[in-house]
Amino acid sequence: MAEIICVIGNKGGTGKTTLSHMLCQGLGLLGQRAACVLTDTSREPLVPAGRRYVLADARTRDSLTKVVDKLRTLENWIGVIDGGGNRTEMDRKLYALSDLVLLPFRESHEDIRTVLRDLEMFPRAYAIPTQWPTNPWQREAADRSVARLLGAHRDRILRPVNALSSTKLLLQKQLPEQLPTPLANACRAVARQLLEVLEIDFIDHNEDTSGEEQDERLSPAEMPMRLVGGARRSH
Ligand SMILES: Nc1ncnc2c1ncn2[C@@H]1O[C@H](COP(=O)(O)OP(=O)(O)O)[C@@H](O)[C@H]1O
Numbered sequence: 001m002a003e004i005i006c007v008i009g010n011k012g013g014t015g016k017t018t019l020s021h022m023l024c025q026g027l028g029l030l031g032q033r034a035a036c037v038l039t040d041t042s043r044e045p046l047v048p049a050g051r052r053y054v055l056a057d058a059r060t061r062d063s064l065t066k067v068v069d070k071l072r073t074l075e076n077w078i079g080v081i082d083g084g085g086n087r088t089e090m091d092r093k094l095y096a097l098s099d100l101v102l103l104p105f106r107e108s109h110e111d112i113r114t115v116l117r118d119l120e121m122f123p124r125a126y127a128i129p130t131q132w133p134t135n136p137w138q139r140e141a142a143d144r145s146v147a148r149l150l151g152a153h154r155d156r157i158l159r160p161v162n163a164l165s166s167t168k169l170l171l172q173k174q175l176p177e178q179l180p181t182p183l184a185n186a187c188r189a190v191a192r193q194l195l196e197v198l199e200i201d202f203i204d205h206n207e208d209t210s211g212e213e214q215d216e217r218l219s220p221a222e223m224p225m226r227l228v229g230g231a232r233r234s235h
């Protein structure tokens with residue numbers, strides 16, 4: 001059976017769509033088969049050419065059921081469902097059918113307060129900081145806000161996805177011929193992290209040693225991003 005990941009949260013603009021595509025592209029780059037599932041009726045389907053993953057259109061209730069049923073029959077696939085946002089009922093439905101649930105949030109206090117409510121509403125979900133500042137001062141302030149406001153849920157907060165302007169290339173209808181290296185690295189980093197959470201083994205043939213990746217920048221003492229087991233749904 002495929003693993004199903006959904007990316008939800010009761011707020012628009014947190015980076016759900018971007019994260020879904022980064023994750024799928026990263027999974028593809030790591031040799032893992034992935035499908036990115038569109039549920040947002042206000043978005044148009046993208047062109048698959050050049051992507052390391054397949055695209056599924058599930059903008060109607062029926063098509064979502066079909067896509068999920070199909071995914072369930074596929075061995076060794078990961079389906080990533082991009083939730084639309086601001087649709088609590090839909091979020092609940094996606095939460096119930098997913099093996100792993102991600103709640104992206106930005107550094108604003110409004111986002112942090114919203115994700116706190118969502119963490120409480122969805123006890124199996126993980127929060128993932130997105131568009132995270134790379135400037136050290138801003139980064140430190142953002143990490144501090146998270147530690148202060150989300151400290152009670154620290155074992156459910158994943159490593160951040162940094163702000164990276166080239167991420168918008170993934171949301172273009174047509175992918176450019178070549179993706180910038182920092183973007184490919186960021187996609188792999190987020191995919192590696194989620195494979196760890198899902199406890200799926202993988203071999204990274206493209207291990208990048210150029211120091212582009214900044215996974216380990218958070219002080220584990222202040223906000224341990226390493227995961228504890230036991231929060232996944234068991235079938
Ligand atoms: N990691 C990132 N770095 C920079 N910009 C980002 C990142 N993730 C998302 N964005 C930008 O934030 C905006 C909202 O992202 P989007 O993925 O559409 O959010 P949502 O699907 O939650 O509404 C877009 O302009 C997108 O390009």
Ligand SMILES: [Mg+2]
Pocket residue numbers: 016017018040082083084
């Ligand atoms: Mg979206």
